[in-house]
Amino acid sequence: MANPKKQEKTGFSDVRRAARLSVAPMMEWTDRHCRYLHRLLSHQSLLYTEMVTAPALVRGGALHLLDHNVEEHPVALQLGGSDPVELAQAALLGGEAGYDEINLNCGCPSDRVQSGAFGAILMQSPDLVADCVAEMRAKVAVEITVKCRIGVDEQEPRDILPVFLEKIRAAGCQRVTIHARKAWLKGLSPKENRDIPPLDYDLVHEMKRAYPDMHISINGGIDTLDAAVTQLEQGLDGVMVGRAAYHQPTDILAAADARIFGSGEVRDPFEVVMQMLPYIEAQMGQGARLHQITRHMLGLFAGRPGARAWRRMLSEGASRPGSGPELVQQALGQLVREPIAV
Incomplete structure (x- = not known):
């Protein structure tokens, strides 16, 4: 990268x-x-x-x-x-x-x-x-x-x-x-x-x-x-x-x-999280710690059902030894998928 x-x-x-x-x-x-x-x-x-x-x-x-x-x-x-x-x-x-x-x-x-x-x-x-x-x-x-x-x-x-x-x-x-x-x-x-x-x-x-x-x-x-x-x-x-x-x-x-900008699609935060997973894995392979990345992701689902559980799971778990991309996937399971308003 x-x-x-x-x-x-x-x-x-x-x-x-x-x-x-x-x-x-x-x-x-x-x-x-x-x-x-x-x-x-x-x-x-x-x-x-x-x-x-x-x-x-x-x-x-x-x-x-x-x-x-x-x-x-x-x-x-x-x-x-x-x-x-x-x-x-x-x-x-x-x-x-x-x-x-x-x-x-x-x-x-x-x-x-x-x-x-x-x-x-x-x-x-x-x-x-x-x-x-x-x-x-x-x-x-x-x-x-x-x-x-x-x-x-x-x-x-x-x-x-x-x-x-x-x-x-x-x-x-x-x-x-x-x-x-x-x-x-x-x-x-x-x-x-x-x-x-x-x-x-x-x-x-x-x-x-x-x-x-x-x-x-x-x-x-x-x-x-x-x-x-x-x-x-x-x-x-x-x-x-x-x-x-x-x-x-x-x-x-x-x-x-x-x-x-008048071009491009509306991004789905669920898909964005999935796109972040290989990035997280690559960065952790270079010495980054999970919480250094996931702290920026806490607000992705602000105001949406399950957002509090998403934030709590990442906030509490990302600093624990051994935590990796699988924690992010688990946190994603706390959310209800909704369409993004344009």
């Missing part, structure tokens, strides 16, 4: 089309096992890695963080950092590893990220972000994109966001994902920053009208496929879904190919 170092890259237009619906980069969640599962649910949506810090790659030599499966494409690497030269080196490593897009994190509000002078705090330094984008673009052929907030702390979003977009656009960034909330760097935890600051979807739509040449995706609070469709119908280029895609992956992704 290892990704070859050299492979045919997905074209810009293909990745932009895939970005009509994407799954957000989420620390400790969107690892390679999670992305493999999500790809089985949607063949066309854009997937993102967890954030990987540029220092970990360039100074730490942690190239294993770039490992991914060929089947995940189109897949984007999200980088964290604030040093233009170091980010360019990390982007080069990501491009050589075969990623279809390199994304710069300007939205994460965690204390650890702030202490490294990157993430949402970069909203205060648009010139630096522009320098980072320019250096990264000079190193790699794949598209360089940015994920940001509408502002941080006391910034007025309607003042700062246009400036931020102008700067990165001038540096060559043509695609941006905007989390439609401010981030409060002091006083709110990362979890609170995902819920408490109010959403301002209107501002994101205003930015699309102001910068029609930019590909703008919206992120934040979108928890149904219907809501994603609505955002696209209102003129945005893409929608990025985070926690809902993780906790209810079938609800967000199983019908995405048909509804968002």
Whole structure:
């Protein structure tokens, strides 16, 4: 399942089309096992890695963080950092590893990220972000994109966001994902920053009208496929879904190919589980533990008869010595098969 170092890259237009619906980069969640599962649910949506810090790659030599499966494409690497030269080196490593897009994190509000002078705090330094984008673009052929907030702390979003977009656009960034909330760097935890600051979807739509040449995706609070469709119908280029895609992956992704991209069948989560079994066996043969994979599968049947028994059996059994694919099959027997709503 290892990704070859050299492979045919997905074209810009293909990745932009895939970005009509994407799954957000989420620390400790969107690892390679999670992305493999999500790809089985949607063949066309854009997937993102967890954030990987540029220092970990360039100074730490942690190239294993770039490992991914060929089947995940189109897949984007999200980088964290604030040093233009170091980010360019990390982007080069990501491009050589075969990623279809390199994304710069300007939205994460965690204390650890702030202490490294990157993430949402970069909203205060648009010139630096522009320098980072320019250096990264000079190193790699794949598209360089940015994920940001509408502002941080006391910034007025309607003042700062246009400036931020102008700067990165001038540096060559043509695609941006905007989390439609401010981030409060002091006083709110990362979890609170995902819920408490109010959403301002209107501002994101205003930015699309102001910068029609930019590909703008919206992120934040979108928890149904219907809501994603609505955002696209209102003129945005893409929608990025985070926690809902993780906790209810079938609800967000199983019908995405048909509804968002206009082609492809609705995926049956029972069939997806069966497709995961050889993957689980292969990964365990390479040293992975069952729970490292099945923890991402707990929400597959959210809201369906037997979902609680499915979650309980996997949660309790996957960490036990000797557990393997047969446990997943046993857990599948706790469920009642139902058609997937489109």
